[in-house]
Amino acid sequence: xxxxxxxxxxxxxxxxxxxxxxxxxxxxxxxxxxxxxxxxxxxxxxxxxxxxxxxxxxxxxxxxxxxxxxxxxxxxxxxxxxxxxxxxxxxxxxxxxxxxxxxxxxxxxxxxxxxxxxxxxxxxxxxxxxxxxxxxxxxxxxxxxxxxxxxxxxxxxxxxxxxxxxxxxxxxxxxxxxxxxxxxxxxxxxxxxxxxxxxxxxxxxxxxxxxxxxxxxxxxxxxxxxxxxxxxxxxxxxxxxxxxxxxxxxxxxxxxxxxxxxxxxxxxxxxxxxxxxxxxxxxxxxxxxxxxxxxxxxxxxxxxxxxxxxxxxxxxxxxxxxxxxxxxxxxxxxxxxxxxxxxxxxxxxxxxxxxxxxxxxxxxxxxxxxxxxxxxxxxxxxxxxxxxxxxxxxxxxxxxxxxxxxxxxxxxxxxxxx
Numbered sequence: 411x412x413x414x415x416x417x418x419x420x421x422x423x424x425x426x427x428x429x430x431x432x433x434x435x436x437x438x439x440x441x442x443x444x445x446x447x448x449x450x451x452x453x454x455x456x457x458x459x460x461x462x463x464x465x466x467x468x469x470x471x472x473x474x475x476x477x478x479x480x481x482x483x484x485x486x487x488x489x490x491x492x493x494x495x496x497x498x499x500x501x502x503x504x505x506x507x508x509x510x511x512x513x514x515x516x517x518x519x520x521x522x523x524x525x526x527x528x529x530x531x532x533x534x535x536x537x538x539x540x541x542x543x544x545x546x547x548x549x550x551x552x553x554x555x556x557x558x559x560x561x562x563x564x565x566x567x568x569x570x571x572x573x574x575x576x577x578x579x580x581x582x583x584x585x586x587x588x589x590x591x592x593x594x595x596x597x598x599x600x601x602x603x604x605x606x607x608x609x610x611x612x613x614x615x616x617x618x619x620x621x622x623x624x625x626x627x628x629x630x631x632x633x634x635x636x637x638x639x640x641x642x643x644x645x646x647x648x649x650x651x652x653x654x655x656x657x658x659x660x661x662x663x664x665x666x667x668x669x670x671x672x673x674x675x676x677x678x679x680x681x682x683x684x685x686x687x688x689x690x691x692x693x694x695x696x697x698x699x700x701x702x703x704x705x706x707x708x709x710x711x712x713x714x715x716x717x718x719x720x721x722x723x724x725x726x727x728x729x730x731x732x733x734x735x736x737x738x739x740x741x742x743x744x745x746x747x748x749x750x751x752x753x754x755x756x757x758x759x760x761x762x763x764x765x766x767x768x769x770x771x772x773x774x775x776x777x778x779x780x781x782x783x784x785x786x787x788x789x790x791x792x793x794x795x796x797x798x799x800x801x802x803x804x805x806x807x808x809x810x811x812x813x814x815x816x817x818x819x820x821x822x823x824x825x826x827x828x
Contacts, residue, residue, distance in 0.1 A: 411546055411572075412642070413515040413527055414553040415498055415534075417491075418541040418561070420511035421449035424490050425480050427539045428816045428824050436477040440465055443657050444481050444810060481812040485791070489817045493538050501530050506642045514550055516642050527568040547571035550640045551633035554590040555580050555608060581609035581634065591630055596623075608634060648686045648755065654678040655749025659806050661700070662745045668697065669732055670800030675750040676731045677796060680724040683752060684783060689720035689761055690752035693727060695734040700746035711738030720754070720761050723775050724782075727752070728798055790818060 417423060421439040426432045436453035440446065447463045457475055459468060465479075472479060491510045499505050504516035520526055527544040534542050544567065545557025552571050559580045560569040571577050587597030589608045599622075605611050612634035619627040629639045654675040662668055672695060683690055696712040713734045721727060731750060782794045792799075814822035 411517045411520070411523060411548055412550050412553040412638075413517050413523075413530070414508075414545045414550070414557040415513050415515060415530060415542050416545075416557050416561075417494060417511035418543060418567075419449060419451050420491075420540070421480075421482065421487055422451040422454075423540050424483070424487050425478075425813055426451075427490065428813070432478055436475055437480065438472075438477055439480045439482055440811070441482060443659060445657075448482065479811050481810060483812050483815065485815045485818045486813065490538065490540065494534055494540055494542075497534050497537050498530060501526070501533075504642055504644055506644055507646070514553065514642055517546065523572065524568055524570045527570065531567055541567070543567040545569055545571075547577075548636045549633040549638045550642075551590045551630065552577065552580075552636065555584055555588075558588060559583065577636065578609065581612055582607055584608040586611050589630070589634070591626070648688055648757075649682070650755055651751060651753045652679050652682050652690075652755070653749060653751045654682075655696075655747060657747045658745065663741070663743065665736075665739050665741075667800070668739065668745060668748055669735055670798065671748050672697075672731055672735050672750060673728045673796060673798040673800070675748070676727045677724050677799060679750050679752045680722055680727050680779075681783065683722035683755070684779060687758050688755045689722045689758050690727075691717050691720040691754035691756065692752070693717055693730050693734065694751040694753065695731055695738060695748070696751070697735075697738060697745055697748040699743050703744070706744050707742065709740060709743045711740065713738050719764050719767065720756055722758065723772070723779060724796055725775060725778075728796055732798070 422437040425437055425439065434453065435451075436457055436459075437451040438447045438454050438459060439449035441448045444465055446465060447459060447461060447468075450459055450461065454477060457471065457477070459471065459477070471477070487510060494511075495505070495507050495513055498513055498515060502515045502517060502520075506514040508514055515530075517523060517526065523546050527546055531542050531544055534540055543557055543560040545553045545555065545560050546569070547553040547556045548571070556569045556571045560567055569576075569580070571580060584607060585597075586592060586600045586605050586607055587594065589611060592600065600606075600611065605614060612631065614631065616628065616631060619631055623630070632639050656671065656675070658667075658671065676693075679690075692714055694712065694714040696710070698710040699706060699708050701708060715730050715734050717727075717730065785794045786792065814824075816822060816824050
């Protein structure tokens with residue numbers, strides 16, 4: 411049996427965690443540069459605020475109903491997520507962190523599953539303060555469905571599919587577009603073919619589904635019919651490509667601030683490479699203007715560089731990146747975004763060495779990167795960083811309503827006074 415634990419309105423719940431006065435009030439969290447809504451409390455949903463709504467378009471609604479608005483605080487959300495997952499890890503030796511606010515848990519051999527799931531909910535709420543819902547079933551796809559059904563009754567917040575009657579109840583209630591793996595485009599195709607519910611999909615003709623959806627569709631059918639095909643992934647596989655990019659907080663024309671942004675993005679990619687003990691053999695830089703500003707001159711520039719040998723050294727990657735940036739940067743444009751992609755990733759112990767490598771100090775710089783990662787891991791991100799990332803950071807995205815980093819910054823820890 412699998413349990414799917416999902417944090418309720420996770421970003422909004424994190425904001426309430428250290429500001430209990432927000433309990434019961436409508437909350438929305440905005441995307442990078444405070445552009446659109448990416449999270450809503452139940453109260454905000456009741457006001458009709460849609461996911462993805464453009465912030466300035468709902469300004470009147472926000473002011474009328476005194477909706478609390480927050481810029482996204484990913485440092486806070488990431489830390490709270492880690493605490494939630496660590497707590498859930500005490501309930502089973504096998505757990506898959508599926509996303510920042512979801513995890514699958516293997517409950518094979520456990521008894522009294524509804525009571526055990528309630529215990530998980532209550533422990534996370536008591537220890538961390540985050541509300542959750544739990545769905546339990548014999549497959550991951552059905553556990554997803556059970557979790558969605560559990561959200562109907564937030565007070566109980568648990569649903570276990572352990573009988574045929576319960577499976578039928580949930581699948582007849584669930585719209586086909588909400589089945590795990592369907593998506594919007596495939597959902598429209600299902601509706602066009604008179605499949606409206608998950609139950610109808612589960613009982614669709616196998617040969618027809620196989621012809622239209624291939625192996626993925628057949629696997630989905632089996633999962634809906636209690637035949638487990640998707641295993642628990644306890645250890646996430648190494649990424650084959652890593653991308654870091656951000657829209658600028660304001661339009662940029664000068665090379666300097668853009669080079670600082672690119673250097674910072676490279677640093678993030680290098681950190682992720684080292685974290686998964688990998689190196690990259692290719693580096694791509696891209697930048698572009700704002701395509702929504704039709705009156706502005708438009709430009710998109712991109713270049714890829716082969717790295718020989720593959721590396722995860724921040725200093726080396728930045729050096730290559732800035733050379734690449736100079737070749738694609740053009741004056742006279744209002745740039746909106748820049749990004750970095752590292753690809754052709756290999757394990758750091760499988761690097762193909764170069765016979766005539768001009769660098770003799772790679773081992774020294776490898777130790778330097780280790781020390782830098784250790785310091786930043788203990789003291790917080792960017793306590794030690796490469797100077798080419800800049801200090802003024804004119805390019806940084808807008809976060810005008812960001813809450814403090816209550817759990818990751820010593821200077822912003824919550825204080826209690828009389």
